[in-house]
Amino acid sequence: MGPVASHQYCGLPTELSNFQGYFECDDAVKVGRPSSIEDVQALVSAFPHVKASGVGHSWWRQQFCAGNTSDSINIVMTELKPTLDFMAAPADPKQWTSQPVPPSFPIQVDEDKQTVTVAAGVTQRALLDYLSEYRYWKQPAGWTLGAFAWFLDQTIGGAVATASHGSSMRYGTLSAQLRGLKMVLANGSLVEFTPEKNPHLFRAAGVGVGRLGVTTEITLKIKPQLPVTRSLLQPSFRDFATAIKTVQDAYTAAKKAGDTEAMKRALFQVDETQAFWAVPTASVQVTSYSHPEKDPSFVVLNISPAGEPLVQGMNGPGDDVVAQVEKAPVPPNPRMAAAGSTRFWSNMYVQALRPKVAPGTFESRRAFLSMSDSETATTAGFAPYDQYEVAIPLERAGTCLMEVGNEIYNPARPLYDGFRTPLLLRFTTKEDLYLSPASDGPLMWINMEDYISRSSGRPNDLFQRTVQLFRQRCGARLHWGKAGWPQHAKCFQGAQEYPNTWCSFGCAVQELDPAGKFASEWDGWRWQATRGGQPVPFSSCCTASGFSTQCKCAPRSDCSAA
Incomplete structure (x- = not known):
């Protein structure tokens, strides 16, 4: 709602902070500037502490920063070359009437399936503007998302990862409009999650908060403008x-x-x-x-990820690792x-x-x-x-x-x-x-x-x-x-705040990032379980479909709820 700073999509990244220059990461944390998906994979593999970054639309340093040491890196997803080129000079969809859309272009519209696949570093505003002008084929009025946020200048990857939202009892948050996503995991592999292929992991990745990996592209449901x-x-x-x-x-x-x-x-x-x-x-x-x-x-009373047919996400359209550059806050x-x-x-x-x-x-x-x-x-x-x-x-x-x-x-x-x-x-x-x-x-x-x-x-x-x-x-x-x-939310008690789902998310973490590469500085990523009233190893309660019904998701024992 209030004043926000403008963003630059080229040039050297500044310090890792929110867009007004506060909540700065430790100076030791590196900035990764990949120009390709392969670069992202290499950076994730090379560093023990990793976090994806967009335009820094965050007020929570402990979650935003990969860590506080020199082996930590925040990977800037706005600088992949197709994304950077598009954000610097947004394309008019009309140009695709005389030539095919290149597979490297960071926004791919499928009018038949009513979906759009977009690179994670593209902003919500740029996506919405592009869709609204996509009017030269089957929809003369163009396309749009079912519901979108008030503040549009965060990346679509970050907006989905944090359940950013508009106001809709049909379409829900941006995460609920998700139909698939690709992510680089802790081992550097690029995987795709859809509710049909892997419903448990999709339910975790849909609001992943950067905890499961680095999202590279997202497929969303779209609707005709009206x-x-x-x-x-x-x-x-x-x-x-x-x-x-x-x-x-x-x-x-x-x-x-x-x-x-x-x-x-x-x-x-x-x-x-x-x-x-x-x-x-x-x-x-x-x-x-x-x-x-x-x-x-x-x-609708509940937006279920398996509620309608889905499509697989399409592929998105030398690594730079640099030190942070200081920038004065507002x-x-x-x-x-x-x-x-x-x-x-x-x-x-x-x-x-x-x-x-x-x-x-x-x-x-x-x-x-x-x-x-x-x-x-x-x-x-x-x-x-x-x-x-x-x-x-x-x-x-x-x-x-x-x-x-x-x-x-x-x-x-x-x-x-x-x-x-x-x-x-x-x-x-x-x-x-x-x-x-x-x-x-x-x-x-x-x-x-x-x-x-x-x-x-x-x-x-x-x-x-x-x-x-x-x-x-x-x-x-x-x-x-x-x-x-x-x-x-001091000493965050996930088992109490999200009693029905916290430990299923923990099971996804156990499967995809057991060593905590994407854990950030926050100390809230804690999971404990009991069976028959007795503490058991958390991993013993994880199944292919999430947290076992034979176990109970237990609160943290290292501190009291606050």
Whole structure:
């Protein structure tokens, strides 16, 4: 939602950090600049600690950095030659009317199967723009993804790896739209995962968080572009929270009754809904959408990887290992942290959003909300910020908003002074991927940004208290690529936060990366198991289809949950 820095797709990589120059990796960590898949394989084989990097869209150093020693390397996937060439000079699909698409080109569209195979280092924006212009053959209006994110300038590989998302009760996150992917494993081999060939490993790789290998290309489901009508409501926060509580109650009642159609009708009320919550003024801008194919039957209750026929991913279109080059971070902006400026900044951002949320009928690519490249460029370097996102079970969503709202607007100790930009709320359905925050059911996502701490030089306690409330009161999971892990998930207990899927992901790690080449600096990749109440070697509980039902996924014993 907020200001972001522009990205360069050529030249020497800078230090390994998020795009505003914070959370820097240790200076000893190397940067790998492969120009081919073979180079990627060679680099993975040569180093004991490896992590894939895109454009550095991360606020979590411990997960972003391969390690903290000179035998650690972050491999920059944006510099493979086909990707670099395309990002430097995006191609118009029209050129393929007079010549075949070269097999090395980093975006391959299959209109018959309605899929696109794309190199992992291509950004989401570049992919969407290319698809929308792919209109010279079977779809005069072009193609698009079923749902896409607000911030489009992260690589598609990173977006899928962290379950980045838009707002859809049919298409779910970008990971749920995945139909296959290729990955370089710890031994340097290039493998392909599809739900038909290897459903267990696909469920792990679909939200792999970089823990299983280096993703080189991704195959996604696409859909024809069509006219979409956007509507706008502007309720108070209390009215909005009440509306979400109504959806929550309808959904939970239908689920308890086993009434599938009633569950769909409930979820339909928030399908493709996006809302901007201006916290200081307790106002909300809610966008909803209508189009010819949309009615309650459009909603799905669970996106299963084996739910429809899939296609195999196609192949993607001298290694350089260099030291990091220092780059100054975005400087503080004292105006953002100034006392008494809360409503000023909130109102300014609300006004800036008005053209984006205005009602009207547009092609899909324009109708659904995302940050434009001009907005990205205009706000680059404006002020440093940390972005957080929490994923709240829909079965608690309305209650959560009401309870947290009571704390935010408590006259005795209001929390709203900790916010500058509106919170972005979206909704997705359940999906069968082990580390998807939606693995247990539909979600309400809340994206929020701390603009105060880095410009003031002191903790933003009001903001952090709000994040804590979402975690403690609402059972919120954290987004895998954003901030909050060091403060709000200390001694991460995966067996408790992902009780039904954490150990199946651990079994995929046991099979693909038992030595921990892709473990990064984070200490949360821990798995333990018991059988009959007694501790057993974790590997003894792993089967070809995941974690054995004869075992229990046990919490970490080296520290208590936090």
